[in-house]
Amino acid sequence: MAGVPDEMEEDRRLPPGQYIPRGRPVVHYGRVPTFRPERWNLMVFGATAAGGNATLSWPEFAALPRVKVIADFHCVTRFSTMGNEWGGVAPSTLMELFPPAPDVRHVMIWAEYGYSANLRLSDFTAPDTLFATELDEEPLSPERGHPVRMIVPHLYAWKSVKWVRGVEYLREDRRGFWEERGYHNIGDPWREQRYSYQEEPGEGPP
Ligand SMILES: Nc1nc2c(c(=O)[nH]1)N[C@H]1C(S)=C(S)[C@@H](COP(=O)(O)O)O[C@H]1N2
Ligand SMILES: [Mo]
Numbered sequence: 001m002a003g004v005p006d007e008m009e010e011d012r013r014l015p016p017g018q019y020i021p022r023g024r025p026v027v028h029y030g031r032v033p034t035f036r037p038e039r040w041n042l043m044v045f046g047a048t049a050a051g052g053n054a055t056l057s058w059p060e061f062a063a064l065p066r067v068k069v070i071a072d073f074h075c076v077t078r079f080s081t082m083g084n085e086w087g088g089v090a091p092s093t094l095m096e097l098f099p100p101a102p103d104v105r106h107v108m109i110w111a112e113y114g115y116s117a118n119l120r121l122s123d124f125t126a127p128d129t130l131f132a133t134e135l136d137e138e139p140l141s142p143e144r145g146h147p148v149r150m151i152v153p154h155l156y157a158w159k160s161v162k163w164v165r166g167v168e169y170l171r172e173d174r175r176g177f178w179e180e181r182g183y184h185n186i187g188d189p190w191r192e193q194r195y196s197y198q199e200e201p202g203e204g205p206p
Helices: 006-012 058-062 091-097
Strands: 041-046 054-057 067-074 080-089 106-111 116-120 130-135 149-151 164-170
Touching (some): 041 106, 054 058, 067 130, 067 149
Parallel strands (some): 041 164
Antiparallel strands (some): 067 080, 106 116
16 A cells, blocks of 8 residues: 555554564474475375375376465464565465365364364365465475475464375364374464463364
């Protein structure tokens, strides 16, 4: 908007309790895995429509149609990075290749070393959710999740799983790594859904 400083625009995009730091912090638990293309695959499993598991090799994944998403990113530790330009593969593309059973309502995203995060199917298929392979038109750096990370901009960033290796279709919701350790099952930053004690009935598995 003419005459309005970028910072004012960004303030309106900042969820409650968040701030904009200098630079783009890198945050994760544990080590950065080494990418070996010949060993890498993405497994789609759980309640698939076809009944079995499917895997995509790195060349197969890299050949999928690509999209771009420009989005802000909100970590529950209160920093937000604004206007990130991600490139990658839409979850709907993967779901068309490997459809879930009709009664699937949730997914678990799995990473190297067993990190995981659960999402409602509606969050997984939201238009801003992406399997990102690029940030600012460059391949992701190893510490940002190379070769593929999930980006779920409308939820707290622990749901944006780096080093993705699996998608598990779930008929019933199950908690992922941080959701089991006291973080909110849904994690909407605009509602400040930070911790599991804030969950209302129906927002998490019993
Ligand atoms: N595999 C994996 N993915 C992860 C994490 C992790 O520990 N392991 N940490 C999450 C958290 S808490 C945040 S804030 C973001 C940080 O992403 P960034 O390093 O690109 O800022 O990655 C998320 N994805
Ligand atoms: Mo985070």
